[in-house]
Structure formats: structure tokens, C-alpha cells
Amino acid sequence: MYRNLLFSIAACLSASVCAFSPQGEVQPEIATGRTEIKSATADKFMAVTANPHASAAAEQILARGGSAVDAAIAAQLVLSLVEPQSSGIGGGAFMLSYRADQKKLYSYDGRETAPLAVDENYFMRDGKPRGFLDAVIGGYSVGVPGVMRMLELAHQRDGKLPWKDLFQPAIALAEEGFAISPRLYQLAAQLPRVAARPAISAYLFGEDGKPLPVGHILKNPDYAQTLRQLAGEGARPFYEGDIAAAIVAAVTGDPENPGVMTREDLASYTAKVREPVCGDFLQYRWCGAPPPSSGGTTVGAMLGMLQHFPLQKYEVGSAELTHLFVEASELAFADRNTYSADPDFVSVPTTAMVAPDYLAQRAELINPRRAQPAVAGNPLGFAEQRRTAKSPELPNTSHLSIVDQYGNGVSMTTSIETGFGSRLLVKGFLLNNQLTDFSFTPVNADKQLVANRIQPGKRPRSSMSPTIVFNKDGSLRLLVGSPGGSRIIDYTARTTLYHLAKGMPIADAIHAGNIGAIGHQVEVEPDTLSEAEYGKLEAMGHRVVRKELNSGIHAIAVMDGALHGGADTRREGSAVGR
Template sequence: MTCLRGRNAPLRHLVAAVLIGAAFAGNAGAQGLAPAPEAATGRVAKSAATAQRFMVAAANPLAASAGRDILRAGGSAVDAAITVQLVLNLVEPQSSGIGGGAFLLHWDEAGKRLVTLDGRETAPAAAKPDRFIGPDGKPLRFVDAVVGGRSVGVPGTLKLLEEAHRRWGRLPWAQVLAPAIRLADDGFAISPRLNGLLSRETNLAKDSRAAAYFYEPDGKAKAIGTILRNPAFAQTLRAIAGNGSQAFYAGPIARDIVATVTGHKTNPGDITLDDLAGYKVEEREPVCGAYRVWRICGMGPPSSGAVAVQQMLGILETRNLARLGPGAEAAHWFSEAGRLAFADRNLYLADPAFIGVPTGGLIDRDYIRSRAGLISPERSMGRAKAGEPPNKRAQLLAPSDGIENGTSHISVVDAQGNAVSMTTTIEDGFGARLMTAGGFLLNNELTDFSFLAEEDGKPVANRVEPGKRPRSSMAPTLVFDAFGRLYAVVGSPGGSQIIGYVAKTLVALLDWKMDPQAAVDLGNFGSRNGPTELEKGTEAEDWKSALEAKGHEVRLLEMTSGIQAIVKTPEGFVGGADGRREGVAIGD
């Protein structure tokens, strides 16, 4: 086993050094816990980054560099995040883009105010609860639900970016879009990771636009280093630069989105121009809670991320993790905490506009401590049952796991101390495998809903309904110290595994005092109320026997996190970017 703990790979060699690794885990045959949202393409050892004035951490060096340039030009954290997102749309198209959705946390340093914005996709007005039930009355196979227009939700990312810029942008809108426009026109070299994912992908080339863009005439993925140009996306961004999000949600771009979704030959969807025109960003109440001397804040429902992370941390707070350190004993408690958190998540969490979510009760400290009392130090509980949190409404609900897949994360702190933590997604790798004439891929976010509307005669909270936002596990996070000062900006992609990835990083930073790069690199581990999952090829694999002795059913998996972490220090900033993807943390 090789544990990647080194820190010496030079930044300029980062992309070239990515190893093309393990095979794609395949599509789930039925809705459940997907082990690998995006395939592993190797790992790269990286050094912790340092900066004095500002820092940006993102999943690709070109995107992070573009964000740094915006900060150098006097841009705000939001300005940089917008630029990073639009460049990621090009260089990491499998994970996020304007065809998808996002959650954004913004910290205003001068005003000491945290705001969270929900740019999650919505179900079309025509959506019905049986959307993903086949002619035989059974749930569709995941891949059959995903590929085509049926899975596409109304995109929210661009509206979110525009709203954030209206509130906190400093540079002109057109200026923050300019780097992505230039890159789309001039082109960029296909990275090893993008090539590896394209080579494993079996459905994207069935879309004629995507095939022409990503593949050679013989059907092979364009090679590493091939210059990829996207003039259609450049034209889309020029229209948006001139006319704002209105150019996307109405007019020719909107009509093309509708035609692409509804015109799919075998699996058409039902988005309309009215659905697009009616999309709104929602400001949500942040979900904040204490962890030892720290205050942890995140995104509320329809995200389950912050609630589940805080439940896990509240349970772990009953143990002296600093004394335990990383190892099988800590992994036992971490996995059991995950089981309890996911049991509650799967029953109670959904879009709060459609169901009463007992958020306050779920993160109530007394309730969490009562849940911690269910954990045996000697034996795994196997599978946890949902609890009875305070303020739970009298409602009969059935639990639902649901599939959630690939995303990207952006962490930024600007020269004024303002911060953005934004997790952004088109759901599965390459989304619905539909490319618009405007040069961007569309999401398959509606498969984040439960495929079953009810179980045992009880409704599922996360069932499909018109206008509803599907439950998410995205967990953009900000950490504050005992004096209310910003300490860390953290987040990760990874589907429902995001919750464990973020909680692991927080424990590594706050309890084990690791630097951000070491915290990110630490092997992933945990449970989503199923088997205990340990990351192959890391120190976590060494804990397998000890966990099995406690009754854990252990699975060794490729756990392709993409964690971006920035920590504020007296000297400035220290950043870490996940070597499992192509990310970097850079600043001045």
C-alpha cells in the first residue's frame, strides 16, 4: 500500500503528473449509495500553499489562476469565485457549469455577516412523482434515468452568480466573465483527468454536439494536451456579459435549452420557457453550531450537508479525538456518527418549501448527545434508525437514500477578508450527457430525488414534485474561532460522500491540528449508514482489521474527494487542494 504524504510536487508539473488510475466504478443498477461519483484518475502529492493577502483554491490550475488574477485586479471573493466557476465550466466540464446548480456561503468581513444563497436546480412544473418509474412499475436503472432530458432540472448556477455579484461584486460583470471568454476562444490543453474520464465514459459520445467537441471521429477521447476550443461557449458568455442572466433564462439560449431537453429521441424531458423564466435564487438561513471552541456554519435545506456534518461533529465532540488521533478507534466513532446522521438525513431532509424540516431539532445539542449515547465503544451498530428530534412535526415519512454524484468546490478569501465557500454541480459526471448549442452541458439533477414517491404507504420527503429542489449533500463550510473570526473555508465534491469528506477535514484541522494539505490528503473513511468505507491506497486501509473486529462490514473504495481548504493564520493563509483531482491553492 502507498500512502501519499509527500508535499514536494512542483505546481508547474501538477497537471502533467496526474496518473490515470483505477477503472470507473460503473453505474448503479438501482437507486442507492453510489461508491464513486467520478472515477479516480490517480493522486498527486502537493505542498501546502501559503499567501499573505488572499487565496483561492479550486479544482483546476487554470481556474485557480484566473481567480487569482481577478483578486490581483482588486476583485472581491465573489468576483474571483465567478471567474473560477466559468473557467471550470471549460476545463472541468464533467463536474459543474452554468447548466447546473450551486450553494454559496459569503462572509462579509467588515459587516461580520454570513449569507447563504441557494442556486439549486428545480423540477419543471410538469414533473410528477412517478417521473423515474418505468413501464413495469419499478424504478428505472440509474443510467436509464440520467441520460437524456428527463433528468434535467432548471439550472440555477448563473442566477446565483449574478445575484452574488449584485450584492458583493467589485469589478464590472463583464470583466469577471472575460477570462473564461478568452479561454473558450483561445483554447486549453485537455488535462489527464479530463481525458481519463472521457475515455471511460460510455454515453456522452451519443450526443452529437458532445461527440464533436470531446471525441475524435473514430470515437476515441481527444488526447491529453489536445487544444480544446469552445467558440459556442464564448458566444454564450458574451451574451451573458452584455445582458446578464436574462440572456440565459430567455431568448435564443433558453429556447435551445428547451429544445435540447424536450428533443431527446429516447428520453425527453419537459422543461419549458416558463420554467426557465421563473427560476429564483433563495436566500437561506445559515445552519451554524458549536464544535468545541469553534463555530461551524453551512448551508441549510434543501442541502443535508450542514445538518449531517454538525450532527457528526456533535457526536464526535463527546470523545477526545485529539488524544485518539487518526486511526481505527477514531474511524469507529466517525463511522457510527455517520450512520446516525445519515439515518436522520434520509428521513427528514428535503426542500423546506414542500415539507417541514426540523432543522433546529436535528442540530439540538441535547438531541445529538442522546444519539451519541447509542454508540458502543466496542461494537458497530450496523445500521442506525432515525431519531425523534425536538420540534418534529407529526408526519409519517418513509426513508430514502437517493443517489448524488459529482460536483466541484471553490474556496476564496480576498484581501479584505471576505470569503466564499461554494459547492457547484451538474450532478453525475457529464450530467445528462446533453450539450447545448451554447457549448455547455446540462445537469441530471432530478435524479437526486427519490425514485419512489412512497414506501410502505408513507410519502418520501425527497420525492419528485413540480418546482421542488432535490435534496443535496453539498456542504460548503465556514469555520469561525471563539472570537467570531473567520478561521477556515472548506468544501468538497463527492456526492453523498461529501458529508464525510468535509467532516473528516474539519476533524483533521481542528482536532488533529494538521495543515490544510495534510488534512485534505488524509485517507477518507466513514459510513453512510451502510458499510464502513475506507479509501484504498491510504492509511485508512490499515484500519480494516481493527474495525472488522468491532463488527464493521468494511469496504475498500476509491473515494474521489476534491476538497479545497483555506485556513487563516496570523501570517496570512495556508491552503490545501485535493491531490485526488487536479486542484491547487494559490494566492499572493
């Protein structure tokens, strides 16, 4: 069945995609077509992940009585194997974990950190920022990975099954092998400089220099050995043992672009439990990951502004609703770009950015009939005014949503940043390039310090937006998130809006056309609006670009006593449950 699914996906792939958009923006994980709507319904538990192997692993753990966190761990370990271009144990993640027995939501921060030896000019050369591909390939871009410490912390607090049991599905798959999917093949073939380093070239490419074909059975005994060690000893070897030594050797010994990570950087890494950021939308209560993720505040700000408009009047696919969405997004991003950063280094007005009174003021700036320039506000008198600078955050990530039989839920977004990360393969897994999520320039054109500048030990700002929505009685209503770089925020907010405000079934809301507001233009998937509605949108003052938008939205809606799952038709994920 899975092999047939892979070849059906292959039929949808576009051969005309390229690594760079006309505007010159890097597109490191390209769109690979769409399939039919993918949905599932269950009574006891459900898992929605970016790959059928990962969904099956999560389902196996849930069927054995595991918690949502247990299932998320098993899924992540498999994703690191079958979807190495998107996430893995060499990267970072944010997890929201709802404990039904405590009626409490926890936010786990497994974001990477900058090595202690960096300085604010790390990405500058002769007074100018380095080019992205020049910086990303090799050890220079690698941040201290946080996934394994985060998963271990979450398991200690929210797990049920033994830690070692969660590794068995991934170990078995690594040893027995799995069929290379059309998406993995397409990305290996078309993303720039995938085979830039010998280890990844030997793993994913044949002797002829071409990517191994779709259906090739790929085995990874090195990854299996790594997992066996972590299963038996916990995360310690990754941060203090021989795995740590191998990571540092690969980063600092890279022959073309060495980094500065040390054994001390790894040994001192700490995953954190932070207070989720929450707010109201219509009759619901949404919660998201707090800084250094900008996802919670920005998704929340968009929803908080939009609820001040008569949403029931506007249809999905109308210029009017699209315009309101875009304007709310641009205002929310103006604040996000100015204020969001690592709160351990920079004061972030997290609560003020989503305060009801402030969002009401921001909503008043939206003209329902005309596009307006968006500037950052002053969240409830926040004294420290700042300026922004761009960081090349890119859309290579994965999201999973899980609800277990105990009523617990996990919404987790995980990433190695760009496609195939730094291209450094160590002990069977890829290392991230998350340091390029920092602003390359420490000051802006006005010589003011940028909040998201790189500093020793700092976590780069992220757009990962794991989101959980509750009913007013505190029960689970929706778990949602997506990959997509900075576009994650729009993908997550749009799906939430369409499902909760417009009543679309969750799988249909996921499948509906994506909208992206990235400042200089509005990106809309081609079949989102009719020609007449496109004309109206442009008449409102928007510069509209029609293009495929590579989301990976995975969600579970809890309603009518059942779990309704949806997997994004733009990727190869699946929703499974019982």
C-alpha cells in the first residue's frame, strides 16, 4: 500500500520547480505537488505526521498504551530517518504537551543554541553579510542540537512507556531499510549542493553521482547504532559521549567551512520548560510556543485582530477575507520582526503583544477596502523600541499532532532549518544549519542593535508555531502546525481561521489554498481565488503572486466525541488512529 502511495505521489511532482524564486529568495524545500484530501476519524487516539512510517510508529506506541509524548518521540526518531531533509535528532524543536490529568499545558523548548565562541559579527565579511549558501553549507552554520534533550525532558515528565521501547520502530526501520519516497528523491535531485560533503553523498547518491532512485531500499546501520546507544543510555552520549565528540569533529573539522562548536557547548545545553503564550479567539482559547519561537505571539495576534471583523460575512476564497487575513498578517509580522527573540537575552513583551486591548488597537489600523503599510506598534507601552533586520529563515521543517487515549495531546514542530541542513551527516543523522536563523547583521541601517542578532549561547528566533486550541471548558478542540519557514505562521493561522471561524472540516481547511503575506508581495496558491476575486484583491492595492506554497499542515480536530485528523495534501504525510 505504501509503495503504491509513493508512486501516486510521484505522478503529482512538478519537474519545473527551481531552487530560487524570481525575487531571488532561496526556496530550499521545493513544492512537490498535491494529492487528494487525506483525512481520518478515530475514537481512542490519533497521530498525524509527515510520513506514513512515522505515523505507523506513533500508532504502534499509542496502541501499547503509550502517551502522546511517547508517540511523538517514536515519530521523531523515524522522521529523522525517512525525512532527513526536514527534521531530525541533529536539529531543534518546540513541543506543546497537554496533560489531561493535570488540565495543564506545558511548552518545551528544544531550540538550538549558538556556540559560546561566536560574536555578533559571525556572519559578516568585510562589513557585509555573507551569502546564504556560502554560510549554510558545512560546520559554520551548525547550532547545538536540542531535540534529544527536549525529548528526554518531556518523557521524564509526560511519558508512560519505557524510554528504550520508543526507539524500536526507528531502529528496525534503519536496519531493515525503507523505500526512498518520491519527495526525498525530488529534493535530493533539485536542492542546491545536497551532495556537498562525502558522507551525505555516499548515503543518498549512487556511483554515477545521481540521487538513489524512488523505491530504492535505503538502510542506515550507523543511525541504528546511534539509536541503540541513546535507547540504552539516554541523551547523555549525544551531549557528553562519543556522539558529542563526532558532532564536534564534523563541525570544526569541516574542510571548507568549519564552525566553532566545542564539547563544552554540547555538555552545557539545556532544554527548557516555558509558559505557553495564550489568548482568546471567538469562543475558544488558543495557546502557542513562546519566544524564542515567534509563532505563538504572531499566530495569536493575527487571530486576535481578525475576530474584530464580521468574519461570517466573508466567504473562503473571497478577496475580502483574503485582504483582512493579509493585513492582519503584515501587522503581526511587523511586531514579530521588531520584538521577538530569545527572552533569555532580550526583553520580549510576549503578553503585551497579544493583549486584547492592544490587538483591538492594531485591528483599527486595518482598512477593510484598502491595503495599508504595516509598521510595528508599541505593545501596551513597551519602553524598549527596537528595529528589525532580515534573517533568512527557510521552510524545511516537519510538524506532528497526536492525541492519546488518556486525553493528552502533543503539537510539535521540529526542524533542521534548510533542506538537508548543513549537509553534514554524522553517525547516521544530519546536522542542522539553524545559526542562519539569526539576523546576519547585528545592527540595522540606523546602527541600532537587532533583537535577533547572534550572541554566544543564544537561541535564534523561530517561526515554528505548534498550536493547541481549547474549548471554553478547557477541553481539547484543535492541534495544528506546519513547516514553511516564516510562512509557517500564515499556514497555521489560515487553517485555524478556516476551521474554527468558517466551519470547514479540518482536512478541507488544510487543503484549501495557502496565502502568504511576506511584506513586498502577497503569495496565493493559484486555485485559491477566482479570476474576479484576484482582480478585486489587486484593486485593493496588493501585489499578488500566484505560486505553489509548500506547507505541511498536520492537525487533529476534537469534536462530536471523535478525533478528526487531516494531513497536508502537499506532502506525503498521513493521519492514522483507532
